[in-house]
Amino acid sequence: MDDPVPLKQKKNPPRTASPEERRRQLIEATVTSISKHGISGTTLARVTQEAGLSIGLVNFHFESKEALLKATLQHLADEHRRLWIKESSRPDIDAAAKLRAIVDAQFHPKVCNRRKLAVWFAFFGESEHRRNYRNVSRAVDEERQSVTAHLCASIVIEGGYVGVAPHQVSQMLEGLFDGLWLNILMYPERFNRRNARDQVASYLHFCFPRHFQTGDSDPHP
Amino acid sequence: MDDPVPLKQKKNPPRTASPEERRRQLIEATVTSISKHGISGTTLARVTQEAGLSIGLVNFHFESKEALLKATLQHLADEHRRLWIKESSRPDIDAAAKLRAIVDAQFHPKVCNRRKLAVWFAFFGESEHRRNYRNVSRAVDEERQSVTAHLCASIVIEGGYVGVAPHQVSQMLEGLFDGLWLNILMYPERFNRRNARDQVASYLHFCFPRHFQTGDSDPHP
């Protein structure tokens, strides 16, 4: 039983069943269900129906509903981190461009859409799930703030700005990100990705006028 | 809270109370329960136990759990609105002071504490409750943004500021308020009322340097 299995057929054609594929399907269905019905309205029956699978599969591929939720959160957190890391790690751009990339990632359609925002705020909404969120995202959140703080520090030095505290700017950005996300989720007619980005841009223009131009887009009707 | 009445008598607390009083008690208990257990963990059994009343009372004084939740939200919204309206309506202060008063109200301990923030975010977290939130708070939220926008416009004229769009500042403030609330709720060691206020102050200092000094406000933990 602990013998290494001879895997000469690694390239097996898709079996009628899949290992990781099922988990992915279930997580995807969970995101959809949470965005429509909230966490408490997300029953295993709904998730599995959404995924087109039978109800027993959740406790087979995940140990419990709780574990499914945690995996869903982890999935979103990974996806988000990958996005801003990728864009802001390019060696060919300067600090201001990297900071801009982080902002853009925050409001990238892949991450910042009502379906996924609903999931984030679902986890923010109950203390039990907030604990999960902290476990999963605290390090990522702190990492992002730390990175932006360093970028701000570089920009301050580069531009010789005075009276701008990098750490404070980075904390402000963290607050803004979450607040604009909430506004987009809550009042989508008044707030959207574009003017959220413009808001942030206008703030950065105040902080670093020689590195950030003020928002270019037209006022939304 | 505590009555000066002798405590250790078996039947001393009034056995029947006015409907208003009972509603208040139940709403208070609901806030406590939601902050501890979330909305889905807030069962009528828990609420009534917290209030020291029997379970049947909720459906007597409110028509349903749903109605109790709505009333709780309304209660918080009213309390919040009363606070910033009161402080910012004083006729003896100028626009900048009024704007400062709105900011202070947003982070006043009576409103901005983890117990009540948890309730707000509980309602943000599920689409069904978000609908309730919108019904109850949309007008208030828009009113507040409108008021701050007008105050910003006054300040712009007064101070002759150029390149500052009042509406954009007010939208930014709305975003900041929510975002800082969330950060305080989520990471209370890194974010608190005071530095939240300082964050906002530093932003307003950028916008209106001659009207707002950078965060040197009186300590108010």
Add this chain to the structure above:
DNA sequence: AAGTATTGATTGAATGGCCATTCAATGGAT
């Protein structure tokens, strides 16, 4: 190749627990 065993994935009915709501009975005030 064909047949058989083994392992792993899938199904959904059954189980037991929790919950909002109801309501008949009781208590207390006027």
Add this chain to the structure above:
DNA sequence: ATCCATTGAATGGCCATTCAATCAATACTT
């Protein structure tokens, strides 16, 4: 005596989880 407030057991519905049975794919045997 009447009316309103209060109580909490009973009801019925929903839900996560379990598990025995079933099915599919691969490995093993002849």
